[in-house]
Amino acid sequence: MFLMRFTERAYTSYTEDAVRNSPNGAVRLTFSNSNFDPQIGARQYNEYLDEYEYCEEVGFDGLMLNEHHNTPTCLGATMNLEAAILARNTKKPKIVLMGNPLPTFENPLRVAEEIAEIDMISNGRVVSGFVRGTGVESLAANVNPLHNRERFEEAHDLIIKTWTTPGPFRWEGKHYHFRVVNPFQTPLQKPHPPVWIPGLGSPQTLVWAAERRYPYIYLETDPQGTQDMIDVYTEAARESGYEPGPENFGYLCRIHVQDTDEKAYESAKGFLTGNVGVGRVPMPKDYMLPVGYGGNRNDPKVAKYLGRIRKDPFLGLGLETATYDQILASNRWIVGSPETVVRKLRETLSVIRPGILGVWTNDGDTTHADTMRCLELMGQEVLPAIREIGAELELTDPFQKQAQAI
Amino acid sequence: MVAFTEEMVDVGGTKVHTLKGGSGEPLLLLHGAGGNNGWLKSVDALAEKYTVYYPSHPGYGKSERPDWLETIPDMACFYTWYLETLGLEGVRTIGFSMGGWIASEIAAMCGHSFSKLMLVGAAGVKPNNSEITDIFIISPAQVLDLMFHDPAQAPEYQAVYGKDPTPEEAMAAESNREMAVRLCWKPYMHDPRLTSLLKRVSIPARMVWGKNDRIVPVECGEIYQRTIKGSDLVVIDNCGHSPQVERPDDFIKTALEFLA
Numbered sequence: 247m248f249l250m251r252f253t254e255r256a257y258t259s260y261t262e263d264a265v266r267n268s269p270n271g272a273v274r275l276t277f278s279n280s281n282f283d284p285q286i287g288a289r290q291y292n293e294y295l296d297e298y299e300y301c302e303e304v305g306f307d308g309l310m311l312n313e314h315h316n317t318p319t320c321l322g323a324t325m326n327l328e329a330a331i332l333a334r335n336t337k338k339p340k341i342v343l344m345g346n347p348l349p350t351f352e353n354p355l356r357v358a359e360e361i362a363e364i365d366m367i368s369n370g371r372v373v374s375g376f377v378r379g380t381g382v383e384s385l386a387a388n389v390n391p392l393h394n395r396e397r398f399e400e401a402h403d404l405i406i407k408t409w410t411t412p413g414p415f416r417w418e419g420k421h422y423h424f425r426v427v428n429p430f431q432t433p434l435q436k437p438h439p440p441v442w443i444p445g446l447g448s449p450q451t452l453v454w455a456a457e458r459r460y461p462y463i464y465l466e467t468d469p470q471g472t473q474d475m476i477d478v479y480t481e482a483a484r485e486s487g488y489e490p491g492p493e494n495f496g497y498l499c500r501i502h503v504q505d506t507d508e509k510a511y512e513s514a515k516g517f518l519t520g521n522v523g524v525g526r527v528p529m530p531k532d533y534m535l536p537v538g539y540g541g542n543r544n545d546p547k548v549a550k551y552l553g554r555i556r557k558d559p560f561l562g563l564g565l566e567t568a569t570y571d572q573i574l575a576s577n578r579w580i581v582g583s584p585e586t587v588v589r590k591l592r593e594t595l596s597v598i599r600p601g602i603l604g605v606w607t608n609d610g611d612t613t614h615a616d617t618m619r620c621l622e623l624m625g626q627e628v629l630p631a632i633r634e635i636g637a638e639l640e641l642t643d644p645f646q647k648q649a650q651a652i
Numbered sequence: 653m654v655a656f657t658e659e660m661v662d663v664g665g666t667k668v669h670t671l672k673g674g675s676g677e678p679l680l681l682l683h684g685a686g687g688n689n690g691w692l693k694s695v696d697a698l699a700e701k702y703t704v705y706y707p708s709h710p711g712y713g714k715s716e717r718p719d720w721l722e723t724i725p726d727m728a729c730f731y732t733w734y735l736e737t738l739g740l741e742g743v744r745t746i747g748f749s750m751g752g753w754i755a756s757e758i759a760a761m762c763g764h765s766f767s768k769l770m771l772v773g774a775a776g777v778k779p780n781n782s783e784i785t786d787i788f789i790i791s792p793a794q795v796l797d798l799m800f801h802d803p804a805q806a807p808e809y810q811a812v813y814g815k816d817p818t819p820e821e822a823m824a825a826e827s828n829r830e831m832a833v834r835l836c837w838k839p840y841m842h843d844p845r846l847t848s849l850l851k852r853v854s855i856p857a858r859m860v861w862g863k864n865d866r867i868v869p870v871e872c873g874e875i876y877q878r879t880i881k882g883s884d885l886v887v888i889d890n891c892g893h894s895p896q897v898e899r900p901d902d903f904i905k906t907a908l909e910f911l912a
Contacts, residue, residue: 270789270790275789276789385789388837388838390833390834390837390838391833392830392833392834392837530789530790530791531791532788532789532790532791533789536788536789536833537788537826537829537830537832537833538830538833538834
């Protein structure tokens with residue numbers, strides 16, 4: 247089992263009123279950056295990097311990063327920068343990029359170069375995830391949402407070809423055109439760094455990932471719905487001629503541990519101010535899912551899967567409306583002492599059977615000190631116990647079994 | 653009410669749903685980003701004097717979209733083909749909002765398509781001192797709110813916007829919105845070449861704007877008026893983005909006067 251640590255690296259020094267009074271009452275896209283204080287940012291970037299570096303010491307297998315734009319909910323706006331720092335300052339853990347939002351880039355070759363550099367600096371420790379980005383990413387980069395999926399797939403194809411085919415060659419696609427593709431630096435890992443696809447379970451992406459044998463990482467999706475998503479992936483994998491196992495699946499889960507249940511209950515409240523923003527003000531639909539972003543509903547390849555995935559009772563992303571206690575009672579966030587956390591995790595792992603577990607240890611205004619203690623306890627008690635459960639449940643990870651060899 | 657027919661005009665293999673009615677010389681109406689609102693009072697009044705052709709743009713409503721059609725200049729090119737298919741040349745035209753942008757591109761691209769050009773709250777040119785409202789990052793309900801200065805004075809407001817859409821209507825509206833995103837995303841609602849090309853236009857032209865247009869500012873009308881030689885700008889008081897719906901009598905009066 248592969249255990250990777252994650253946090254959104256939130257900035258929380260603003261008020262709910264500031265969000266409510268912002269254009270469209272949105273914490274992302276149009277929430278003015280006049281609410282940002284770079285002095286606080288300077289402290290936080292360094293604390294967040296310290297935490298990630300400490301994760302190597304406590305025994306995580308991977309350091310999972312992401313990025314978002316125009317938002318205080320995630321200070322990682324250029325994940326590859328943080329990845330490059332961690333590549334140099336750590337020695338063992340994989341640097342897991344979950345992931346570069348391909349459609350937003352005008353020049354995917356730059357991404358290919360950056361990841362190749364990070365792969366070499368880290369001595370071959372990069373896992374290169376790719377995402378479509380939320381609607382906000384499309385809007386912030388001013389990329390037509392209607393082109394999102396086409397650009398995702400074309401940029402992916404171009405990057406993989408760039409990594410695997412000797413240049414120079416020419417690329418004349420629909421959205422990307424290059425007369426000379428020939429970045430001089432290529433990745434250390436051959437044929438290229440592993441590609442994992444994180445997401446919220448859109449059938450089109452599940453099928454696309456399964457066809458390429460890319461592990462799919464479910465981003466804290468509803469466990470019932472996740473089983474349906476696994477079925478969609480599995481069917482597509484079988485049509486592609488292979489039987490997927492735990493090595494094809496990852497699951498991201500918020501797991502916060504402290505010395506006692508009571509202490510954890512208090513310090514995990516940072517989850518309520520993190521990726522949903524201070525005040526948990528629901529985002530406008532037209533920001534997260536702009537017109538056209540949903541893709542082609544009539545594509546026969548995916549039409550058969552529509553309606554197959556059970557709806558998330560918490561309406562997915564952000565869990566905006568449920569109360570803290572409701573969420574904890576549902577085990578969607580696992581919070582408590584080491585003993586409590588391990589007991590609850592066993593259930594989640596038994597149901598979803600992921601070979602990769604993303605451990606979202608903290609978020610929002612959970613303090614740096616509480617986060618460090620959480621990580622320490624993870625290393626001392628939780629990670630070893632999860633590894634035992636993983637072995638018992640035969641949750642093989644992609645490094646134990648090459649899921650994506652084609 | 654003037655009788656009208658619905659037909660599918662085959663333009664090089666693409667079927668274009670077209671409302672047609674009235675008598676007299678041809679008049680082409682080009683609808684805005686939201687889609688074809690049908691045979692409203694203002695259309696009917698124009699059909700008293702002219703043979704009105706009121707197509708749904710490719711990709712809108714029941715009209716098909718050829719795969720290559722992605723931009724407003726593509727659309728303009730397509731409409732020159734549409735007119736050719738119908739055997740029409742030198743027609744009068746009125747373009748509303750995004751349809752005004754299409755009409756301007758056609759006028760600039762093909763000198764013999766139109767004999768008179770009327771633009772109503774037209775997109776297509778970039779204002780210098782204001783902004784065209786970004787209708788793609790707000791909800792349709794917010795857009796509707798911004799479209800009218802005072803919905804109470806629009807006699808057909810309830811009929812067009814007042815009822816909850818059926819699931820089919822909601823899906824059609826979403827699909828229309830997608831087409832607008834396809835056509836107008838970037839540069840947003842304008843073509844940087846257009847003001848240079850419009851200097852070529854020498855047919856009579858009139859701009860009609862609601863004084864209180866909160867979608868496409870009156871400044872765009874002023875730019876069009878300055879750019880197209882010999883044109884004029886009629887500003888209607890107490891009126892928003894859609895004079896033909898909000899103040900149909902004022903709109904019909906100025907339209908008929910210009911088209912005569």
